[in-house]
Amino acid sequence: MSIIFVLIPLGLVLVGFALWAFFWAVGDGQFDDLESPGWSVLSDDAPPGPPR
Amino acid sequence: MTSACFHCGEPLPETPRLVVAVDGREQRVCCLGCRAAAELIRDVGLGDYYRFRTAAAPRPEVARDDVWATYDRPEVQAPLVGRDGALAVVNLLIEGQRCAACSWLIGERLGRLTGVARANVNPATARAQIAFDPRAVGLATLLRAIAALGYRPHVLGATDTLAVATRERRTALKRLAVAGFGMMQVMMIATALYIGAVDGMDPVIREYLRIVSLVVTTPVLIYAGQPFFAGAYASLRARHVGMDVPVAVGIALAFAASAWNTLTHAGDVYFDSVVMFIFLLLLGRYVEMLARHRAGSTGEALLRLVPATALRLVGDVRERVPVAALAAGDRVLVPAGECFPADGRIVGGATEADEALLTGESLPVAKGPGAMVIAGALNSAAPVEVELTAVGQSTVVAGIVRLLERAQTERPRIARLADRAATWFVTRVLVGAALVAALWLLIDPSRAFEATLAVLVVTCPCALSLATPTAITAATATLARAGLLVTRPDALESLAHADTVLFDKTGTLSLGRPRLEGVAVRGIARESALAIAAALERASAHPLAQAFEAIAAPPASEVAVHPGAGIEGRVGASRYRIGSPAFVGALAGPRPVELAETGVHLGCQGAWLARFEIGDALRPDAEHVVRELESLGLAPLIASGDDPVAVRRAASSLGIQRWHARLLPADKLALLERLRAGGARVLAVGDGVNDAPTLRAASVSLALGSGSALAQASADLVALRGELATLPAAVRLARRTTAIVRQNLLWSAAYNLVALPLAALGWVPPWLAAVGMSASSLLVVLNALRLARPPRRASARPAAPIVVREAAAT
Numbered sequence: 001m002s003i004i005f006v007l008i009p010l011g012l013v014l015v016g017f018a019l020w021a022f023f024w025a026v027g028d029g030q031f032d033d034l035e036s037p038g039w040s041v042l043s044d045d046a047p048p049g050p051p052r
Numbered sequence: 053m054t055s056a057c058f059h060c061g062e063p064l065p066e067t068p069r070l071v072v073a074v075d076g077r078e079q080r081v082c083c084l085g086c087r088a089a090a091e092l093i094r095d096v097g098l099g100d101y102y103r104f105r106t107a108a109a110p111r112p113e114v115a116r117d118d119v120w121a122t123y124d125r126p127e128v129q130a131p132l133v134g135r136d137g138a139l140a141v142v143n144l145l146i147e148g149q150r151c152a153a154c155s156w157l158i159g160e161r162l163g164r165l166t167g168v169a170r171a172n173v174n175p176a177t178a179r180a181q182i183a184f185d186p187r188a189v190g191l192a193t194l195l196r197a198i199a200a201l202g203y204r205p206h207v208l209g210a211t212d213t214l215a216v217a218t219r220e221r222r223t224a225l226k227r228l229a230v231a232g233f234g235m236m237q238v239m240m241i242a243t244a245l246y247i248g249a250v251d252g253m254d255p256v257i258r259e260y261l262r263i264v265s266l267v268v269t270t271p272v273l274i275y276a277g278q279p280f281f282a283g284a285y286a287s288l289r290a291r292h293v294g295m296d297v298p299v300a301v302g303i304a305l306a307f308a309a310s311a312w313n314t315l316t317h318a319g320d321v322y323f324d325s326v327v328m329f330i331f332l333l334l335l336g337r338y339v340e341m342l343a344r345h346r347a348g349s350t351g352e353a354l355l356r357l358v359p360a361t362a363l364r365l366v367g368d369v370r371e372r373v374p375v376a377a378l379a380a381g382d383r384v385l386v387p388a389g390e391c392f393p394a395d396g397r398i399v400g401g402a403t404e405a406d407e408a409l410l411t412g413e414s415l416p417v418a419k420g421p422g423a424m425v426i427a428g429a430l431n432s433a434a435p436v437e438v439e440l441t442a443v444g445q446s447t448v449v450a451g452i453v454r455l456l457e458r459a460q461t462e463r464p465r466i467a468r469l470a471d472r473a474a475t476w477f478v479t480r481v482l483v484g485a486a487l488v489a490a491l492w493l494l495i496d497p498s499r500a501f502e503a504t505l506a507v508l509v510v511t512c513p514c515a516l517s518l519a520t521p522t523a524i525t526a527a528t529a530t531l532a533r534a535g536l537l538v539t540r541p542d543a544l545e546s547l548a549h550a551d552t553v554l555f556d557k558t559g560t561l562s563l564g565r566p567r568l569e570g571v572a573v574r575g576i577a578r579e580s581a582l583a584i585a586a587a588l589e590r591a592s593a594h595p596l597a598q599a600f601e602a603i604a605a606p607p608a609s610e611v612a613v614h615p616g617a618g619i620e621g622r623v624g625a626s627r628y629r630i631g632s633p634a635f636v637g638a639l640a641g642p643r644p645v646e647l648a649e650t651g652v653h654l655g656c657q658g659a660w661l662a663r664f665e666i667g668d669a670l671r672p673d674a675e676h677v678v679r680e681l682e683s684l685g686l687a688p689l690i691a692s693g694d695d696p697v698a699v700r701r702a703a704s705s706l707g708i709q710r711w712h713a714r715l716l717p718a719d720k721l722a723l724l725e726r727l728r729a730g731g732a733r734v735l736a737v738g739d740g741v742n743d744a745p746t747l748r749a750a751s752v753s754l755a756l757g758s759g760s761a762l763a764q765a766s767a768d769l770v771a772l773r774g775e776l777a778t779l780p781a782a783v784r785l786a787r788r789t790t791a792i793v794r795q796n797l798l799w800s801a802a803y804n805l806v807a808l809p810l811a812a813l814g815w816v817p818p819w820l821a822a823v824g825m826s827a828s829s830l831l832v833v834l835n836a837l838r839l840a841r842p843p844r845r846a847s848a849r850p851a852a853p854i855v856v857r858e859a860a861a862t
Contacts, residue, residue, distance in 0.1 A: 001257060008241075008264055015233050022229045026222050033174045 057082035058102070059090045059202075070604060074102060082602050089202045093157065101157045123207065124190040133191065139169050140186040142194075146178055147204040154203070155180075161197055165189055180205075224338050227276040231331040234272035235324075241265050242324035255317075262314045265323040273307050277330050279337070303329060325829070336525035339532070362386070362393035365437065375443075382440045386431045388613075392438065394427045395447045400437030403615045406430040416596075418615060428741070433592070433615040449741070520793050522836035527789040530840055535773040536754075536782050543768035546752035547786035549733050553681055554724065554746070556738035557692035557702050560756060560776075562668040564739070566599040570665035572647060581662035585654050588619045588630045596652065599666045618652075628661075630654045670702060673777045678706050680780035686735065689727075691720050693742050720746045737779070739763050754779060789839055796832045803828045 025031065058072065058079035071078045072090040081087045093101055123129060134141040146158060155173035158180065162171035167188025173180040182194060191207075198205040241261050248258055280303065283296030306322045306329075313319035363385040364373045370385060375393045378384065383399065386392055392405070404416035407429040416432050419425055425438060427447040444450065528538045538544060558564045573581050586605035589597035592613055611621035618631010620639070629639045633653050637643055640655030647653065647663045654662040678688050690711035692699045699713040712723060724746050727734050736743070736750035740763060747753035748766040755767035757774045764770050771778055 001254070004257070005260065012237065012264075012268065015237060019229060019233055023226055026225050026229075031222070031225055032218060033172075 057086055059086040086202075089200070092200055105154065105157075123195055124192040129191050133186075136183055138185065139183045140191075141181065141183045142191060142207060144180045144182065144195075144198070145206045146173065146180050146198060147206065157201060158198060158203065161201060162194060165193065165197060168194070221341065224334070224341055227279070228331070228334050228338055231272055231276035231327060231334050234268050234276070235327040235331045237268045238265050238272075238323050238327045241268075245321070259314075259317060262321050262323075265321060266311055266314050269307065269310075269323040269327055272327050272330060273303065276334060277303055280330075280333070299329075299333065328829070332522055332525065336528070339525060339528050378440060378443050380440050380443055380446075384438050384440065385435060386438055387435045388431055388433055390431055392425045392427050392429050392431060394440045394444070395442040396425055396438040396440040398423050398425060398436050399439045401434055403431055403436045404433040406432045433613055520796070522833050523789050523793045523796060523839060526836050526839040527785055530785060531769075531778075531782055534778050534781065535771060535775075536778050537770040537772060538768070539770065540768040543752050544786045544789050546733070546768070547735065547783060548790040550735035550752055550783070551686060552689060552727060552732040553686045553735045553737060554689050554691050554727070554750065555678075555708075556740060556743045556746075557690055557694055557699055558668065559739040560737055560743075561674045561690070561702055561706065562670050564668060566596050566666050567669040568599045568664060569667045569669065570651075572663045572665075574644065574647060574660055574662065576661045581654060584623050584628055585630055585652075585662070585664060587623045588621045588628060592619055596666055599664070626656050628654060628656045636660065668698065670705065671776060673775060675706050677776040677779055678708060681783065684780060684783050686783070687732075691715050691723055691746070693717075693720075693740075717742045717745050721749055724749055735783075736767075737776070738767075754782075785839065792835055792839060796835055799835075800828060800832060 058074070058081050070081045070087050072081055072087050072094070073079070074090065074094050079090070081090055146155075159171050159173040162168050162173075162180075162182060165184075167185040169183045169185065171180060171182045184191075184194065195205045195207070241264055245253075245258065245261055245265075248261075277300075280296050280300045284300035287296055303326050306326050309319070310321040310323050310326070313321055362373060362375055362378060363370050364378065365383040365385055378394055380394075384393060384396070388403070398419055398421050400421065402418070402420045405419050405425050406416040407426065416430075419436070424441075425431075425436075426449070427443075428449045442448075524544060527544055531538055555561050571578055571581065582600070582603050583605055586600040586603035587608040588611060589600040590605055590608065606623055608621040608623045610627075611619060613619050614631070614635065617635035618629055620627065620629045622628070627639070629636045630652060633643055633649055636653040636655040639657060640660045641658055643649070643653075644660055647660055650665075652664040652666055653660065654664070681688060687710075688706075688708045690699060690703050690708055692702075692711070692713055693715055694713060696713035699711050703709070703711040712719075715723065720743070724734055724736065728751075733751045736746050736753040737756075738744075738747055738753070739756040743755075744763050744766040747755055747763055747768075752769070753767040754769040754771060755763040756776075757764065757770055757772040769782065
């Protein structure tokens, strides 16, 4: 069972990484609008003007 | 879909056959506005919208004067637009969005305009942020493009109030994630510990797992639990034991006890309870916060009432100035179809003012020279010159907002009831713990600390603290799915206990929009009478004209609007008059007896042609809702600002005995206070600005999503789809919620009462305590989850609730 002395801290490191990724995504505004980006793929041609 | 308009989904009228060709197929539409919008969408190559949308589009208003042109003037535009390098950035609130396809449509339409660099439209918040090159395209062009699609844009200004909300939401989301991830880890370890307690476990591993739990729980408590500590600290500083205090005390004590036991290798740990409690409470608050943000804020609501600019008259020169630059004593010209920018007295011309939003009066009021007009009311007939008497903070609208603030300060009386229960519980627990501590200090001081902690821990966490939040969260989520937002945590409890329901009339029980209810003709075909009437009414901004909007009309010429009387004009070869009997009689001669005096009349030279019955139709679901609320034991009551005749008619057709008419906002508030003094717990339902103070002051209130933003910001519940039908189901669910909360509290209190003395006397082995603790929490959560099922419908319900489509009148 001594393996848990390695695996649990390792799991916590992974959790820390997941949290960091989530924080980054929140800060990037990815959770501000969960609906309309799904619709943007339905538009056939890219909108004119500079890229978003 | 053959009987409904292709664009807006409203029922198709019989007579005019309007079609639009989309994707090579002919589609029927209900009115000219819809045809224009559908053609526009097709012509700019956005026909896909009709395939992807999930809800019908708002019905576009037939275009009136170009009110947007003023937004291109530099002095108007400058304070509203921010800079981003060479680009100008503007924030808009776009009303009328029904689904994600709407925002897609708006975004695409704007993105195809030259000069628009980026257009982000968020359907959840109805906001749009547009960056554009001011040299290539004007703000007015953008607004016009949005309005042409059938949506109503409002300019919010450069500094977006939404930024604050976004920041709040992001922080809450991060806290939720920390609590959620922490909970998963701690629960996983707790499972091992519980099984270890039953099967036996190596003490080294047990201590190790406890330390890991402590390590994970600490950041959760400090970061995710911070709002509870901050809230508790704030309420204690205000010398008042609020809702956050028991929460903060509970999690702090449970954590302290667990940490102490971990470090001293003794007793039990409750880290799982701590993190689960924090996570579930945060989840509940997050759902609530989203609802609050969607319901909007008061400041914005005001912004949308008063126009941004006004035409000031200096001598004979007219100039467009921002409303903020106006002063009392200024003279302004208010064109037909615009809102009055400030309170004032008419000095030139005569018109009619639509004050429905402010007073609840369903029909416009005639205003001649010398009459007072109020800011925010719509000038619906003819241009008038107004001498301003009050601007800004001294206007009637601002007064309503102040009334609102007063109502809010009186509100806490009810909110305190919920707090008092929490205070009662916390004080009992603290007193009990102190007693135990004192007793043990007398008997055996070395065990005093341990025993005291045991009392606190066994009493505080888990089931007892989960009982209320889980039930409320589950019920809130269920209601949100049904289109009802809960914006205040104790709204459900108040809703369950309400025994009186106070309805506003205009826009709440009725549609707030004139409808053609009957036609009587004399020597003319029904169709031609309607066509002539529609032709004349096209020229009018009068709300009654909306009744004729859906009818195709031949062109009319020489049209003149006579405020307070009617419209005169030429259709084909003859002159016609439509309006009051006196006005028509001047052209048509004495009125024949078969045409009754009430209603709108149509006549030509020497002949009376038709009489139209126009009424503010009741919502189709209103009567059913009133009946169902009565069967739930709520006494209905109408409080309206409208005319007694109209109110009596609505009351009698709905079978409501008690009604009050011609109430000002302050009168409504007084009525509410009288009801409350009589012991009634009032549920207020409304939609207008004049209802806002009542909504804020009532025990619990519901605003319709189709109504004014100020009303929505003041209410505890917002019916997003603008229908009343969800209300009885909501009352039923609220009652079920309080019942489940009571069951949960009863169960966990009973468990604690039994477990506490037994555990204190050493009669409960650890594995049994663990099983009991988990089972008790699980039972409480599962019981609460019963609320997540959609509310059961009453058996005697007509099939398929009638969907009332709101063409967002007002």
